[in-house]
Amino acid sequence: xxxxxxxxxxxxxxxxCEVYCLVSHSRSKDLIKAFRQERGEIVPRxxxxxxxxxxxxxxxxxxxxxxxxxxxxxGALHRDPAxxxxxxxxxxxxxxxxxxxxxxxxxxxxDRNGHVAAKCDLCLETGTPACVANxxxxxxxxxxxxx
Amino acid sequence: xxxxxxxxxxxSAAGVGCVEGIRQTDPTxxxxxxxxxxxxxxxxxxxxxxxxxKVDEAGMAYRPADFYVxxxxxxMLGVExxxxxxxxxxxxxxxxxxxGYEKLLIANGGKPITPPNLPGADAPGVFTxxxxxxxxxxEQYIAANDVKEAVVIGGxxxxxxxxxxxxxxxxxxxxxxxxxxxxxxxxxxDASDLLAGALASAGVKLLxxxxxxxxxxxxxxxxxxxxxxxxxxxxxxxxxxIGVLPDLSLVAGSGIATERGILADERLATNVEGxxxxxxxxxxxxxxxxxxxxxxxxxxxxxxxxIAGVNMAGGDKVYEGGLAMNSVEICGLATISAGIxxxxxxxxxxxxxxxxxxxxxxxxxxLKDHHLVGYVLxxxxxxxxxxxxxxxxxxxxxxxxxxxxxxxxxxxxxxxxHRERVTAGLGVWS
Numbered sequence: 001x002x003x004x005x006x007x008x009x010x011x012x013x014x015x016x017c018e019v020y021c022l023v024s025h026s027r028s029k030d031l032i033k034a035f036r037q038e039r040g041e042i043v044p045r046x047x048x049x050x051x052x053x054x055x056x057x058x059x060x061x062x063x064x065x066x067x068x069x070x071x072x073x074x075g076a077l078h079r080d081p082a083x084x085x086x087x088x089x090x091x092x093x094x095x096x097x098x099x100x101x102x103x104x105x106x107x108x109x110x111d112r113n114g115h116v117a118a119k120c121d122l123c124l125e126t127g128t129p130a131c132v133a134n135x136x137x138x139x140x141x142x143x144x145x146x147x
Numbered sequence: 148x149x150x151x152x153x154x155x156x157x158x159s160a161a162g163v164g165c166v167e168g169i170r171q172t173d174p175t176x177x178x179x180x181x182x183x184x185x186x187x188x189x190x191x192x193x194x195x196x197x198x199x200x201k202v203d204e205a206g207m208a209y210r211p212a213d214f215y216v217x218x219x220x221x222x223m224l225g226v227e228x229x230x231x232x233x234x235x236x237x238x239x240x241x242x243x244x245x246x247g248y249e250k251l252l253i254a255n256g257g258k259p260i261t262p263p264n265l266p267g268a269d270a271p272g273v274f275t276x277x278x279x280x281x282x283x284x285x286e287q288y289i290a291a292n293d294v295k296e297a298v299v300i301g302g303x304x305x306x307x308x309x310x311x312x313x314x315x316x317x318x319x320x321x322x323x324x325x326x327x328x329x330x331x332x333x334x335x336x337d338a339s340d341l342l343a344g345a346l347a348s349a350g351v352k353l354l355x356x357x358x359x360x361x362x363x364x365x366x367x368x369x370x371x372x373x374x375x376x377x378x379x380x381x382x383x384x385x386x387x388x389i390g391v392l393p394d395l396s397l398v399a400g401s402g403i404a405t406e407r408g409i410l411a412d413e414r415l416a417t418n419v420e421g422x423x424x425x426x427x428x429x430x431x432x433x434x435x436x437x438x439x440x441x442x443x444x445x446x447x448x449x450x451x452x453x454i455a456g457v458n459m460a461g462g463d464k465v466y467e468g469g470l471a472m473n474s475v476e477i478c479g480l481a482t483i484s485a486g487i488x489x490x491x492x493x494x495x496x497x498x499x500x501x502x503x504x505x506x507x508x509x510x511x512x513x514l515k516d517h518h519l520v521g522y523v524l525x526x527x528x529x530x531x532x533x534x535x536x537x538x539x540x541x542x543x544x545x546x547x548x549x550x551x552x553x554x555x556x557x558x559x560x561x562x563x564x565h566r567e568r569v570t571a572g573l574g575v576w577s
Contacts, residue, residue: 003572049557058558061572067532070164070453071446073192081171092206094196097474097528101483103444104540104569105558106530108543110481145572 001064001084001145002015002122004129008058011048013055017131017140018044021059024089024123024130036061041113045120047106048132057131057140060107060120062086067117068099068108075119090116150247151179151221154238154253156228156397157254158182159191160445161426161452163210166218168456176460178220181238182317183255185225186279187212192308192445194201199312200517207279228255231401233419250421250459253409254452257391257427257443262300265387267362268573272369273385277308285384294383295319300359300371306388307342307477308443310351313384314478321352321373321380328355330482333473335489337500338482338523341507345480357541359385393441400457406430408441413465415455423459425451434468434539435486435520442469467576470539474528480507483531486521486538487513496520499552510552513568517545527554533561540565540575 019035021044026034034042044061062079066086069077076092077099079085095115099108111118123129132140153169153176155162162180169178187209196202215222227241231251238246259275261268272292274285288294297313299306302324312318322329328339329346346353359372362385371381393408404410404418408430415423415431425431426448433440447469457464472485490496490513497514508526512519512534519538524531534551537544542565544551550560558566569575 001572006570040473045556049559051559054559056559058570061570063572063574065574067446067574070449073160073209073445074190074206094193094202095476095479096192097476097483097531098446099532100528101472101474101485101531102535103530103532104575106533108532110529 001062003062003120003145004059004120004132005141005143006058007139007141008054008056009113011055011057011138012139013048013050013135015048016134016136017046017057018048020130020134021046024126025118034052043109043111043118045107045109046109047109057132058105058107060086061105062139067102071098071102073098085122086119087121088117088119090114093117148235148245148248152176153178153252154246154248154250155180155252155254156182157239157252157256157426157428158184158188158222158255159209159256159426160448161254161429161455162252163188164449164452165254165425165456165459166215166220168453168454169460170218172457172460172462175219178218179223180215180220181226181228181240181246183225183227184278184280187224188214189279191277193310194276194279195312197279198282198286198309199315201315228397229397231403231422233401233403233422237419240436248421251423252452252455252459253417253424253428254426254448255394255397255428258394259387260390260392261387262389265359265361267364267369268387270362270364270369271532273362273387273394275387276305277391285386289316289318289384292368292383295411296380297321297384297386298323298359299386299388300372300379301388301390302326302353302355303332303388303390304473304475305391306328306386307346307475309386309388310331310346312479313386314349314351315367316436318384319350320328321354321382322346323351323358323374324355325358326355328474333471333475333484333488334482335523336490337502337509337511338484338525341509341525342477342480342482344507345478347362349478351478391427391443393430395428406439410439411451414458414463415451415466416458417435422457425455432466432468434470442471442472444469444473446472467539470535472535480526481528482523482525483528484521484523485535486519488521488523490521497548500546501552508554510554512548512551514544514548517543519544519551530557533558536569536575537561537565
């Protein structure tokens with residue numbers, strides 16, 4: 001399983017990962033338009049946490065036995081057994097927030113505009129997670145698990 | 148008589164979980180799935196969304212239409228299991244068919260409680276509301292009788308989600324709740340009050356500490372209810388939503404041990420060899436008490452079914468224990484709660500609360516011996532799962548209490564071991 005790993009010793013709390021995540025999931029795919037016009041309509045699927053000098057980014061961990069998939073009452077959340085990716089189909093989501101209730105990293109956010117859950121999809125459309133590609137200090141890297 | 152390696156009774160969260168658990172362990176063994184209802188596996192909680200017009204019939208599917216084909220499962224839908232005979236290892240159906248099994252999962256769910264002493268409860272226009280069929284029947288009845296007003300008896304989860312659906316259809320709804328407040332089992336007083344406020348602003352009338360004494364009839368159909376104090380409420384539709392009980396009719400006299408539900412052990416096996424139980428019909432380990440309790444919620448049903456499936460197929464997986472939890476959004480106000488939310492006085496519980504009357508954001512944490520045992524969030528429910536994880540993982544949170552109460556709390560404050568575990572995608576079970 002490919003996972004995005006946060007290196008807290010390199011994170012500078014610049015929060016550009018949140019911005020580029022927003023861009024990657026925007027309609028315009030344009031930084032300025034996404035940030036100025038679409039922010040609020042869409043939510044970043046990554047959260048930078050900070051406490052004193054320490055900071056790091058959190059997004060979906062694509063758990064081996066995802067609690068969100070078990071709790072999802074519509075079947076919108078699904079774990080692909082072949083890739084290990086946890087996917088979310090907003091068309092089948094009703095915004096019941098059961099996944100928000102059980103995600104142990106708090107990685108599933110509420111897109112209140114569309115009233116659906118929003119989570120990291122590893123930027124399936126482009127193939128390269130925007131948070132990793134745009135982290136200026138390599139605090140977000142992709143690592144392969146051996147399972 | 149036909150026979151099968153695995154027989155599953157029930158086609159909801161636990162039944163589907165069982166199929167997925169079996170298939171993870173045994174890709175080829177013959178699975179037969181039996182269910183009283185005729186529909187493909189659907190999301191039961193969505194029945195109120197369907198009635199309210201928020202999802203369509205296609206949106207009801209819990210798994211893709213070809214799911215059982217892909218999983219190589221023989222389905223027998225619309226066939227009701229009537230009797231389990233563990234000695235012969237057979238299940239007899241209501242239509243007389245007999246099916247032999249090697250491993251059996253009983254996951255036939257619950258049945259709605261109908262009040263025993265309510266005159267008029269069997270009249271047209273009075274419904275329970277737990278199946279897709281109920282949703283269709285209620286919708287048709289509203290249209291055919293041009294119903295404008297409804298009474299919902301019961302201010303629990305099913306009752307309130309029914310209220311939301313009926314309100315969305317333009318009906319004027321009155322809720323009768325026997326307890327002093329709504330969602331009394333899962334929420335605390337403050338959260339119940341906030342939800343009651345949301346109901347009121349949506350135009351719903353809520354009467355607590357009361358219930359219907361009888362259903363009033365007009366031309367043989369429901370026309371309203373009379374309360375114990377004589378007050379009459381006109382309504383062409385009455386929804387009975389006072390609760391659901393495990394449906395034990397199937398195992399009566401079989402030797403399978405039951406209390407409130409079918410008793411299941413840590414591997415979800417019953418006392419009878421080869422027979423397992425999961426979901427709303429089962430009574431399995433509850434995390435906080437260490438006792439076996441029935442907790443009829445979707446996540447527990449799926450997990451129990453999945454673990455039963457793994458074990459039925461020869462694996463060895465232990466059920467960590469269920470936690471009562473619910474996410475309920477009524478009339479735009481979100482609430483998430485878990486565990487013990489209204490602890491008794493004087494038993495060593497620590498309670499922390501924070502209420503912002505302006506935003507209606509409310510947070511409550513319940514702790515015992517520096518461990519979280521319950522919480523309530525109203526309004527800003529984001530990242531609730533972190534708290535749920537701390538309860539399930541039995542993580543000591545000494546010194547973190549105030550941080551957890553802040554709305555911007557996060558993983559960064561948590562003990563390093565727990566944080567590393569969850570960020571590695573390993574879940575919360577230590």
